[in-house]
Amino acid sequence: MREVVVAELDSPERVVQAARSVRALGYRRVEAFVPFPIPELDAVLGIRRTRLPYLVLLAGFAGAALALLIQWWTNAIDYPINVGARPLNSLPTDMLIVFESTVLLSAGMAFATVLLGSRLPRLHDPIFDLPGFERTSLDRYWIVIGDAYDTDSTVLDEALGLLDGELARLGAVVTRARIGEQAP
Amino acid sequence: MKRGVTVPLGIGLAAAGLTVAYAAYDTRRALVAWIAAYAFVVATVLAATILVMTLHVTGAHWWRVLRRVFVAVLGTAPLLPVFFLPIAASLELVYPWESPPSDLPRHIERALAHQRVWNHPQVFLPRALLYLATWTVFAVLLRRADAAYLKEPSPANARRERVISAVGLPIVSFTLTFAAFDWVMSLQPGWVSNIFGLYVFTSGLVSALAVIALGSWLAMRNGLTAGVGPDHFHAVGRLTLMAVILWTYIAFFQLLLVWVANLPAEVSFYAMRSRGAWTGMDVVLFLGRFVFPFLILLSRSLKRSPSFLAAAGIWLVVTTALDFEWLVVPAGGHALSFADAAPFVCIFALTWAYGAHLVYVRGRAPAARPEVTVDPALEDALRYRSP
Numbered sequence: 001m002r003e004v005v006v007a008e009l010d011s012p013e014r015v016v017q018a019a020r021s022v023r024a025l026g027y028r029r030v031e032a033f034v035p036f037p038i039p040e041l042d043a044v045l046g047i048r049r050t051r052l053p054y055l056v057l058l059a060g061f062a063g064a065a066l067a068l069l070i071q072w073w074t075n076a077i078d079y080p081i082n083v084g085a086r087p088l089n090s091l092p093t094d095m096l097i098v099f100e101s102t103v104l105l106s107a108g109m110a111f112a113t114v115l116l117g118s119r120l121p122r123l124h125d126p127i128f129d130l131p132g133f134e135r136t137s138l139d140r141y142w143i144v145i146g147d148a149y150d151t152d153s154t155v156l157d158e159a160l161g162l163l164d165g166e167l168a169r170l171g172a173v174v175t176r177a178r179i180g181e182q183a184p
Numbered sequence: 185m186k187r188g189v190t191v192p193l194g195i196g197l198a199a200a201g202l203t204v205a206y207a208a209y210d211t212r213r214a215l216v217a218w219i220a221a222y223a224f225v226v227a228t229v230l231a232a233t234i235l236v237m238t239l240h241v242t243g244a245h246w247w248r249v250l251r252r253v254f255v256a257v258l259g260t261a262p263l264l265p266v267f268f269l270p271i272a273a274s275l276e277l278v279y280p281w282e283s284p285p286s287d288l289p290r291h292i293e294r295a296l297a298h299q300r301v302w303n304h305p306q307v308f309l310p311r312a313l314l315y316l317a318t319w320t321v322f323a324v325l326l327r328r329a330d331a332a333y334l335k336e337p338s339p340a341n342a343r344r345e346r347v348i349s350a351v352g353l354p355i356v357s358f359t360l361t362f363a364a365f366d367w368v369m370s371l372q373p374g375w376v377s378n379i380f381g382l383y384v385f386t387s388g389l390v391s392a393l394a395v396i397a398l399g400s401w402l403a404m405r406n407g408l409t410a411g412v413g414p415d416h417f418h419a420v421g422r423l424t425l426m427a428v429i430l431w432t433y434i435a436f437f438q439l440l441l442v443w444v445a446n447l448p449a450e451v452s453f454y455a456m457r458s459r460g461a462w463t464g465m466d467v468v469l470f471l472g473r474f475v476f477p478f479l480i481l482l483s484r485s486l487k488r489s490p491s492f493l494a495a496a497g498i499w500l501v502v503t504t505a506l507d508f509e510w511l512v513v514p515a516g517g518h519a520l521s522f523a524d525a526a527p528f529v530c531i532f533a534l535t536w537a538y539g540a541h542l543v544y545v546r547g548r549a550p551a552a553r554p555e556v557t558v559d560p561a562l563e564d565a566l567r568y569r570s571p
Contacts, residue, residue, distance in 0.1 A: 039569050039571070049484075053482075053484075057482070084446055086443070086446070090443075092436075092439060092440050092443045093440070093443070093444070095436065095440070096440075
């Protein structure tokens, strides 16, 4: 059984405060679902900045190197053509392809990494089963406490009571939720 | 007077003395260096003007905490006519259309003859006056509108800044392009490049942002910009990275078009800049103005560090000065000279002193008024968080 605690809030300021108090209680597996990005929330939830840029930079360098290599080999080695006595390996004209290829590989890397990193090819997620979850893309701000992917997680009554006591002052509706029970 | 004004003023006056000595030793060569230094400062100040106008027109608010620095950089434009005087007084010493060298190829002679009417001093000088007057007027208008807005941050005063900017953007852009053609491009007989005005602008944009980064850091250390944080420097740093890429893009495409066409009249520009010490300058500019700043400015944490961005600013100001040295001095077949540093330091330091003076003048204004009106744009700027 996958059990988590779900807190539903009605404003971005309150969801940040709620996340802060839940983290202050010592909970580490806290996830927030909100209709738009709230920058403060990342810091509160302890989400580290993505390392995606380094991967993209690496892919960009690879793209540039690949383009240089292909053009050098085709123009200067495999099929040399003298164009108005310019050097066979004409770097200025190579740069256009180098640029395009840099952009192509880095954009492709960014796209693929974000797609896979957000578990996107999967169309259904157990968390969608929660009643009313669709409003997190409209006007509700949710905090999910617990591991939604751990099939053994359970919520103790004391924990639920404690969280309820903490979050009720922010107007939160705190409930225990079982997710992933229906077969997809 | 504040030290922030007296120190650059002293440096500028000392450099002015050295420049006079340089001119006494070799008037023609000193004047060429003066034009290079002047073009460098003109491009920097006008790029700042265009930047601020763009920020006004697009309704950006993040820069309002650094407003005083931005406006001080563009506010130095009234000094530009003063520095133009030595050039106006001795056109025949440097401009080939005024005194053509004797051993020119036929096609260049023809090109100069073609320019004779447009570049006749009686046409050239009134045109220069028109450019300088335009820039001075817009700088004064923006400075006044800025002061009015600070006094009373009303929608009407915000609109006034927006209207001045919307009207000024095309006018300043065109006059900058024409001035670049007239004052710098015409130094190289018979050479034309349509992209040249944009090249001068983008090069100036790099140093304008570098000066703003450096000035903002100094202003922050002196407690002149309350509420400024890493997010604001991050935004300036991002724009600087963009300017570095833009300059490289324009510079590269000018080279590529000349390379592809391979016409003698056009290639002469690059041929003159790949002789002797200028070859070294090519490498310094490519590495120092593109590769190195590009890689460094990619880093998010470095852009968010005010002191780092100020250091990068010094580097980019120096390399922009080198870019203008590279652009102007070889045109007349002159060699690289360290003495050229004197006019660069002179014009830049004097302009900086005037800008610093504007920052301090502005510093007194808000404290003088008793009631504090809420400035919604400033509120936005204080809340600004860089993504």
